[in-house]
Amino acid sequence: MIRRDFIKTAGLTGGSMLLGSTVLKAVTPFLEGQRINVAIIGCGDRGTGLMQVLLQLPAQYQIVAICDVLDFRLEHARKLMSSATSAKDYRAVLDNKNVDAVLIAVPLNMHFQIAKDAIQAGKHVYLEKTMTYNTRQAIELVDIVQSKPKQILQVGHQYRYTPLYFKVKEMINKGYLGKVTQIDCRWDRNGNWRRPVPDPSLEKQINWRMYKSYSGGLPAELLSHQIDFVNWTFDTHVDEVYSTGGIDNYKDGRETYDNVQAVLRYDKAGMIGNFGATCANSHDGYLFKFKGSKGTISLLVDQAVFYPEKKALKELHETVDGVTGATRITWNKDGGIPVETGPLKDGTWYALTDFYNCVSTLQAPSSDVYTGAKTAITVDMINRSLFGKTIEKWNAKYDLAPGPGK
Known part of the structure; x- marks a missing residue:
């Protein structure tokens, strides 16, 4: 982030990360x-x-x-x-x-x-x-x-196991962004999501993502990753969901929407999350932005940049000088500070490595049945809002917690 060693020397974990x-x-x-x-x-x-x-x-x-x-x-x-x-x-x-x-x-x-x-x-x-x-x-x-x-x-x-995402979570939890109030997420593609079908009788088995009885559509297949990361980072859950969408581009018999937008309100965290996906334009691709009173983090799959607010610059310099002894901040060309982690592997490698450790020690994984349920319920709320034209609210019965000894 600041120079190549700022995160590490400022007290955040370095390249050998806490995973899960x-x-x-x-x-x-x-x-x-x-x-x-x-x-x-x-x-x-x-x-x-x-x-x-x-x-x-x-x-x-x-x-x-x-x-x-x-x-x-x-x-x-x-x-x-x-x-x-x-x-x-x-x-x-x-x-x-x-x-x-x-x-x-x-x-x-x-x-x-x-x-x-x-x-x-x-x-x-x-x-x-x-x-x-x-x-x-x-x-x-x-x-x-x-x-x-x-x-x-x-x-x-x-994403719960990827060093870059863990580092961003730490930065947010340690207050680098101040009070986060807005989260903007997109996962856009330009393609019909359709796969070749060797036999027409296999259409729904192969192109299952397009059919409501098989799939949760774009919210489940794409946006669930970002939803889960928000839940984890802020130790929260959504309180209210409004979503809209339609089959706006591919009139090919599909049932799940090719264009969706969901607004998620997190009352306890004091945040709004905007989650969108389309199959008809790939310009933005994958976007994940956290906007706080002291700065913004723009997070991609394999890189992240921190953009401090002007009023936070003095405090940022004092943190660098007082904690790390650094004398300068390295900026990129658009005024951001790259978040450094070193070389990264595919996120699944980290997740499966942790799965081995959890099976070996019978220790609950970071992405366990409770966190998985919280995200799955949120996706279901989005889809109920999408297809039912309703505003969905979190129910107390969704507050699932580990039992004794877990």
Whole structure:
């Protein structure tokens, strides 16, 4: 940030970050040094992406089983992992006594049932976001996980584990931005989201993101990452949601909206969050801005810039001089101070490394069933507002908390 070592010397964590709720410590051996035997349920783009990351962690994981209901995807996965057993029915994977943990990367409407069955089968679970399709499922999954305290369930909100995002969270929590009142988020693309379908009968299975009975649409598939990061950073939840949208560009039979905007009011935090996504324009791409009384952070996937307010500059200089001994601030060409972390890996690498640590120690992950439920409920509130033309309010029954000993 300020010079290359400001964050570190000012008391914020440096390149070897706190990841999740604990320091990413040396890996604890699982079962006296054995790797975790994992199965991947769902071998589409995300499932095979998880497979590629697991192959970068050979000391921690061994892929022993793969599963998908579509023959061509299962065949593709077999080519990547020929040593693993394969199945079309996920229950065969859960019956496999050689499987310690499952990674679930299936359409959203199947998340709850497979995760429920996996936990009840005694498996640890890495469940892709969004955790569940709706609020009822989120509440029920919390109850199920609470009843199985020796089973780990981690939700795939990987920004909680990425060093850059952790550093931004620390900056906000330590007051660098002052009082944050506005958060602006976008995740825009210019494309129809449609994938090739080899057989018309497979349309909804392959293009499931476009159909309401399968998918939470853009709020679930894209905006949930940013929603979850806001919840985590400010230890909060939304209190009121108003959203609007439509099928405004792609008149191709889809049911989920290709253009959405949601306004989220966080009463307890005193903030407004503006969350938007479109499939018809990619100019802004991914944007994530936190606006506070002392400054703004503009956060991308792999870089961030801090823009101090003019009235905060004197205090900023005093912090640099008094704490770090630095004598100058390094600015970029548009008047911002880059937030430095050093080289970054893909966020999923950090998340799966932490999953191994959590399974090894039975320590709850940062992105657990409770935080996953909070985000899934928020996404459901956005979609209820979108399609019902309503203002949705947080209900006290959504306040899910860890039980005794958690």
